[in-house]
Amino acid sequence: MTLRGRLTAAFLAVVLGPVLLGAFFVGATMAAVDDSRATERLGLAAAGVRTSVDALCQQLRAAADAVALVTDPAARHRAADQVVGRGLAAAVLTIDSAGTTNYATPGGPARPWQECSSDPPATGPVRALAAEVQLRDPAGADLGTVTAAQSVDPAFVARLAAVTGVAVTLLDDPAGTDPVTLTTETREVRAAVLAAARTVDGDRVTETVDGRYVRRVGPSPGQPLPLVLSVPAERPPGLHVALVGAVVLAALLAVLAAWRLARVTTRPLMELAGAVDRVAHGDLTARVPVRSRDEIGRLAGAFNRMTRETGSYVAALTSSRDQLRGHLAVLGDTLASTHDLQRILRVILHSAIAATGARAGAVLLLDGDGVLVGQCVEGLDGRRPGDDGSDPATLRVPAGTGVVGTVAATGEPLCGRWEPADPPTGEPTCETYIAVPFAAPGAAELAGRGDPDRPGHPPADDDATPAASGALGVLALYDRLGAEEFADDDLVTLRTFAAHAAVAVENVRVHEETQRLSLTDPLTGLWNYRYLRESIRREVERANRFGRMLSVLALDLDRFKDVNDTWGHAAGDAVLVEFARRVRGEIREVDLAFRQGGEEFVVLLPETDARGATIVAERLGAVVRDQPVPVDGHGGEPVRVAVTVSIGIAVYPDHAAGGQQVLDAADDALYAAKAAGRDGYRLAQPPDPPPTREIPVVVATVSPPDGLPRAGTPDTSGGGQGGASSGPHPPRQSRGR
Structure with a gap:
């Protein structure tokens, strides 16, 4: 995605985010309010239904008690007819103790009847509510039962709806699986209410797909009818459509504004990108027009200054690169042509000093006693009391003390300003320093000490040792020319030379070990x-x-x-x-x-x-x-x-x-x-002596003109005899053991 696209998207997110959140908040708030009000209405309606059904049951129970109080059978039958005639019950039924029906008022509702105080049947419709009382003689003997019933019909359901103010539906099956027979709902919403009723249990309120709230009431003790109450939602019609329209309109306006703002913002950035691309292809003369004083204008000005200074830096770097290549060529030739460790280390130190511009330096190697001993030094004259810098071996620093000792013990490079130690560690005095350890190839990984992301910061380890860090020695430079302190580039350069020093030391050791193995x-x-x-x-x-x-x-x-x-x-x-x-x-x-x-x-x-x-x-x-x-x-x-x-x-x-x-x-x-x-x-036996023979010598020999005696020549001086003796050698001195 381009910058213009990202800016447009960001602006739209900033503008449309609050709009969408506001629309969502309004819709959610109104939905929550509607849910709360519907739940409250259904709760009141449920209480009204329970009260109405309970009152009906009490009425039926009173009517049955009135009939049961009459002792004469004929009078009891007349009392039953009077109860039905007054509308206190739709039917009265008397049954003797043997279960035989003695009398039933005519025109009663069809069976089954639901007893007010008992649970409804698992299946089947409920046609009437009934209240049953015991029939006893004056002596208290059981004579049977008297039952008063009231029809459960559309009129009954309508009365409940009128009392509660909500739509009421009577389920034929308490499980809610049979078709609805008695309801005040319209045909269009009946199926949705029935479907919602099947998913709700207890007093929980649910919402149908067409926006109605549904709650089941009963069956329960005192209210045995399986009823469903429903009310329509009170949200204004078309609320969501209005909210969506407002969001769409705000989105269109935001897109236009974002496109304009992104275009104005990205134009100078595109010019800057073009100039950067030209610089990337080597054209350091590229410049960016400064059109304003804002941040982008300042960025363009900074880019122009950067390109001018980069040209100067490139020329300087080219010169430094050529010089460094020369040093590396000399170093490579030295490493390839000799196993003289002192010569190799001198070339490495000289090249490192020339590449970093240091005034002095030293290469130190660890001996068997854990002491860093100088192998070659340069420019250290007068930097240590009582030392003229001619003998590198006089530079001795125990591992773990001072700068170079800490570097060897931790395996971490150090650089910074010099702070004299108390007591003195024997290191050269300086103003700034940089010291890098070097180890055999693979030693740093095995030791697990290296941390390339934190140069100059040794790990906090009180038990650090040269063996743990894998260090063979330290390459240290002092007092950089033309700068107060050594930079990160100097650290990278010095690491390179330290790696060469490690390879050189390891090669010499491998060469010596190979020679030893070939001779043992x-x-x-x-x-x-x-x-x-x-x-x-x-x-x-x-x-x-x-x-x-x-x-x-x-x-x-x-x-x-x-x-x-x-x-x-x-x-x-x-x-x-x-x-x-x-x-x-x-x-x-x-x-x-x-x-x-x-x-x-x-x-x-x-x-x-x-x-x-x-x-x-x-x-x-x-x-x-x-x-x-x-x-x-x-x-x-x-x-x-x-x-x-x-x-x-x-x-x-x-x-x-x-x-x-x-x-x-x-x-x-x-x-x-x-x-x-x-x-x-x-x-052993001494060897047999070689045979001897006599050599004749001429008498009255004289010396030759050159004065050198020769065998068989006359010597005028007569001062002695020349010649070679073949006799045994004189005995050698021997030393007893």
Whole structure:
């Protein structure tokens, strides 16, 4: 629906609403008044009917008593005729005690007669009302009954209608299902009155379809006739037609006025809509004519100012967009090309500062103790007492304290003006700040803490922790250039860079974890054979460089196949895990333990000679031998499995000249320990010395012109012998263990 249509509808609702309500109120009020008056008239008529019928019954009862008082039968018959002749009853009937009719006045009404004091029959017409009295002799003996009756005919019904002032209808059937025989209603309204009478019960008043009010009276004690009273409604004829006509006329006038008002109102709005559409298609030169000083005129003026300022904003935004694209391109290249976390965080921080115009900023990550530690900072020189800002790690804020600590604990961003804390939290001082948390992808949803509709307002949760919020760290900026405080746009921008920081941290952690998993044994957690080859090469190079020794222990669990065959592979895995744990407990931090495969293990002992290696081997043998390993046996019952280990020891460079050779030497020593009965260690044998031969040296050699001695050349100075010796290397220094 257009605006003009809505305005027209609103005006019609405002105008026609009261008109319709007024018409409804008038009609409802008059209907209520008519209902009340009709109910009152029918109530009075019902009382009149009961009084008239009761009076008739009393009259009949008095006539019957007069006849019953006569003792002589012949005189009793004459008295009955006199009662009928005087009009006190339409008929008198005497019946003896045996039920035989002794006398009945001639010309009486047809049967059945309705006794005044008894209930009417369920069906059938009522032809007369009767009153019955007992006939007794002077001694009080029962001689029978005397009944006086009065006809119930149209004349009777007419008399009731005259007494009550309403139309009276006598139902042949008390249930109201038989055709009406006695009524003062016209033929046209008889059926409607009868239909309404069938639906009403008790003293309730109902209305017929042609506007008459109907009420049933009786049968009841003292009034046994089933009567229906009805009166016509007193509402003026044509009332509803007049009300409908008034409403229609008011509606026509309201439509004309609403159409005119809507047209005048919507014309400037249509001009404004056209200008807005042009702006939406990129035409920022569109203007709206200002035709008045009312609200619409002010709206047109504001639109014209908005389009002028929007042109300036678009130019500035285009420049900012290009600059932001450049920063994002650099950030994307950095994220894609390196796993250097410090470099990535520096690029993110620099880009965030450039995009928001901040003077300074910092990226902090949570350590294992729940403390935020600075990873990279920019522009924080002189913002903390005693700190020149050169070392980011000096920026340390416990989670839950200060601005950045609260952000990390709650997972909600904060921005505003700085208020110094007491005691100081170690954060940089500033005038304004904005801080956004960043978490691993999916952590915010799992924690259930985020509330994007309330930025800058942390939830009221006294138990908030970094683990609950899922935060990895915080990206904070300080003192925006050219503005007093950071805006909502800055918050959106900073969220973007925080998301990049989260991805970078997570990628680096995943990369490190992947490297660790590729170099460790999944069952025991020790280094695997791949890392063994790399480590032995590195440790041999280090031993060469610093003139140290390197001891290698090759370990093999004795009769491990029997453990698997007896207790199952699950028990064997438990033994391997426990053995690896005991090995780690007996070596230094600088020592390296590896699982070479199956039940074979290797331990590298840097800067350790043969004596120190044998001490370690003895301790490892004892700790394995003296403490059986508890495992789940058959049926789930725990059992303790006794395990021993055989160990071969080789020392570089005493037993080999390279990394693989020293491993082979330790392996040979291991086989020797196995052959010697297991549960012990053996030291590798030194290699055989290489054969030597004498090299002749020319006598009376002299030095060459360049002064450098050479083998086999004369040395004029005669100051010594040149040449290379193939003898054994001088002994290296060793450190006992």
